[in-house]
Amino acid sequence: MSDHDIPERDEDEVLAGEYALGLLPPDERAAFESRLSQDPELRALVARWQEDFAGLTEDIAPVAPPARVLPALEAQIFGPEQGAGRAGHGLWRLLAGAAAACVLIVALAVVTGVLDTGPTRPGDPAYVAEVAAEDESLLVEAAFDAEDGTLYVDRRRGGPRPGRALELWLIAGDDAPVSLGVLPDDPEAELPVSPDLRDRLAGGTLAISDEPPGGSPTGAPTGDVLAVGQITDS
Amino acid sequence: MATPEEIESLLSRVATGDRGAFRQLYRHTSAKLFGIALRILSDRAEAEDALQDIFVKVWDNAGRYQANGLSPMTWLITLARNHAIDRLRRRRAGQGGLDEAAELADDRPGPEGQVMRTAQRDRLVACFEELEAARAEAVRRAYLQGETYADLAERFEVPLNTMRTWLRRSLLKLRECLSR
Structure with a gap:
């Protein structure tokens, strides 16, 4: 564009602004882009405009996206198995029903009988949860030891279906369930919690699903959700 | 809202394929980006689709954001x-795509880009x-409505060339003012 009012030295500045706004006609845009790839100074001009124009979005209030977006997104990026897309929805649906029942469950008394060896309930857990089936046919107490980053679990009632396994999941906020591990045959166990998950226990929900031996092959719950429980401060 | 340093650190981890970091980045920034998509598109369902696409791009391109202490939010925004x-634009008419066109600049702006966001906004206003x-x-309208x-x-009921001359001069004035 010839514009005699704009000095030559400012031409790139203006072009960079037009480019950042997306205003350049296709032929000029292509020409500008081929220069852009060669010219760091030109890229710096574009970046500065982008920085400035981004200020126009500061008045735009953040809006929390619906919870379904993240699982769909993860399914798209990581593949349907990893994304918890389909199974995740099943879990959510079941969870909604189970949540009401969950409220009715009265917290159990402190675990009795501390063993000399093997898993022991932390003396001063940071968080606790009662993960219970609606009919209480399955009941697992969980207590998180913040010091060594392990989740102590005690299966106090019920067990896996024949030839099946129980898998424990953390549901933090609107995120897709994250596996905390398969519950072993022994009623009591200590499950290590990875550092990035530890911060997310607070306010989260634990859930137990019915899975094939060894746990879900997909990284997301595949079977029935058998029990749920809110994580609370101890 | 996380600090720019936190966002930058998450972006660099996402660039290495860290899924946990990606989820954290989503948690920290999705509301702002969804707000922007909603404002531009004025359609919730489409903004949702857009947000999903945006974060796929974040995942694919995080390596192109070079961490150097300058506003990672600008990159995301x-x-x-x-x-x-x-x-x-695609919705409006078969206009040329901007996505491929206005690629994000690889270089970050100079030190003036480091000023506090609010101060930057005041200056812009x-x-x-x-x-x-x-x-x-x-x-x-060019920026927020495309x-x-x-x-x-x-x-504005003016010939196209006149419009362009106006806008180009406005950009020059803006740059002069912003550089003061």
Whole structure:
């Protein structure tokens, strides 16, 4: 564009602004882009405009996206198995029903009988949860030891279906369930919690699903959700 | 809202394929980017689709954001804005795509880009106010509504070349003001 009012030295500045706004006609845009790839100074001009124009979005209030977006997104990026897309929805649906029942469950008394060896309930857990089936046919107490980053679990009632396994999941906020591990045959166990998950226990929900031996092959719950429980401060 | 340093650190981890970091980045930034997509697209369902696409791009391109202490949010906002505008233009008419076009600059701006966001915004508002109201509106519409020179010429009822001359001069004035 010839514009005699704009000095030559400012031409790139203006072009960079037009480019950042997306205003350049296709032929000029292509020409500008081929220069852009060669010219760091030109890229710096574009970046500065982008920085400035981004200020126009500061008045735009953040809006929390619906919870379904993240699982769909993860399914798209990581593949349907990893994304918890389909199974995740099943879990959510079941969870909604189970949540009401969950409220009715009265917290159990402190675990009795501390063993000399093997898993022991932390003396001063940071968080606790009662993960219970609606009919209480399955009941697992969980207590998180913040010091060594392990989740102590005690299966106090019920067990896996024949030839099946129980898998424990953390549901933090609107995120897709994250596996905390398969519950072993022994009623009591200590499950290590990875550092990035530890911060997310607070306010989260634990859930137990019915899975094939060894746990879900997909990284997301595949079977029935058998029990749920809110994580609370101890 | 996480600090720029936290966002930058998450972006660099996402660039290495860290899924946990990706989820954290989503948690920290999705509301802002969704707000922007909603504002531009004015359609919740489409903004949702857009947000998903935006974060796929974040995942794919995080390595192109070079951490150097300068506003990672600008990188994310620009990516979100360009994608939303691209959708809007496609919806309006078979306009050329902006997504592939206005690629994010690899270089970050100079030290002036480091000023506090609010101070930056105040300066921007002040500089927009130095423009004639209609010309400031034209720049805003180009950025937030993705209006093209043809759209703007029609809106302001001037020939296309006149519109472009206006806008180019406005950009120059803006730059002069912002550089003061």
